[in-house]
Amino acid sequence: MKLVVLTGAGISAESGIPTFRGQGGLWRNFKPEELATPEAFAKNPKLVWEWYDWRRQLISKAEPNKAHLLLAELEGKLDSFFLITQNVDGLHQKAGSKKVIELHGNIWRVRCLSCRAEYELYEAPLKEIPPRCLYCGGMLRPAVVWFGESLPKKELSEAFELATRCDVFLVIGTSGVVYPAGYLPFVAKEHGARVVEINLDRTPISDMADLVIRERASVGLEQFLEKMLNL
Ligand code: APR
Numbered sequence: 001m002k003l004v005v006l007t008g009a010g011i012s013a014e015s016g017i018p019t020f021r022g023q024g025g026l027w028r029n030f031k032p033e034e035l036a037t038p039e040a041f042a043k044n045p046k047l048v049w050e051w052y053d054w055r056r057q058l059i060s061k062a063e064p065n066k067a068h069l070l071l072a073e074l075e076g077k078l079d080s081f082f083l084i085t086q087n088v089d090g091l092h093q094k095a096g097s098k099k100v101i102e103l104h105g106n107i108w109r110v111r112c113l114s115c116r117a118e119y120e121l122y123e124a125p126l127k128e129i130p131p132r133c134l135y136c137g138g139m140l141r142p143a144v145v146w147f148g149e150s151l152p153k154k155e156l157s158e159a160f161e162l163a164t165r166c167d168v169f170l171v172i173g174t175s176g177v178v179y180p181a182g183y184l185p186f187v188a189k190e191h192g193a194r195v196v197e198i199n200l201d202r203t204p205i206s207d208m209a210d211l212v213i214r215e216r217a218s219v220g221l222e223q224f225l226e227k228m229l230n231l
Pocket of ligand 1: 201218
C-alpha cells in the first residue's frame, strides 16, 4: 500500500510551535501574510528577520512530538511511504525521517541576496539582524518560500507526482488554505486515493476526505495506524 503524508503546522503544535492561523499564531499582531513576503522584507528586513529569529529560537528549543516520531517509524516499516511537509521547522528530520519533501524550504537555511550563496545558519538568537553573508557580507534572507514566490520545482513536481500515484493520502494539521500545497489532497482524490484527514478543526479538506479523525496529531495518528494495520 502506497502511503503519502502531507503535514502542516498542526503537527508541530504539540512541540510548542504556534500554528499560523490558530490562536497564539500572531507575532506582535502581524499575520504571516504581512511578514512572509518579498515586499515586507524589502520594506523592513530587520522586522522580518526579528520574526524569523523569534521562530528560530522557539524551534531550536522544540523537540519532535509523538506524531513526528510515529511518521519517522512508519518510513522504516512501509516499503512505499513518502512524507511531504509545508513546515520549515525541520522537526520531521529531527525525529528521524530521512526522506522529507520540504515544499516551503527550511528555516535553518539562508540565502545571500548578493552572491546567491545558500547554506545552513543555526545561530539562535542571531548575533546580527539582519545577518550578513559568510562569503561576501551581503544581506541574507531566510531560504523559505514566501507568499507570491514559486515553490522549489523539484519538490513540487515530486509532490504532485506522488499524489497521483498513491493509495492513501494522509493530511495532518493543515488548514489547506495555502496553494499549491492545498491542491495535493484533491489531486490524490481525483486519482483514486483514499484521503484521510487528521485535524482538530474542520477544513476545506474535511468535506471531501474519506475519513476525518478530529483529534490532535499524535492521538489521531495512533488511531490511523491502528485502523491501517487492520486494513
Ligand atoms: N493537531 C492537529 N491539527 C492541529 C493541531 C494539533 N495539535 N493544532 C492545530 N491544528 C490544525 C489547525 O486546526 C489548522 O487547521 O492545524 C492547522 C494549522 O493551519 P495553519 O496554521 O494555517 O498552518 P498550515 O496549514 O501549515 O499553513 C500553510 O501557510 O503561512 C503559510 O507557509 C506557511 O506552510 C505554511 C502555510
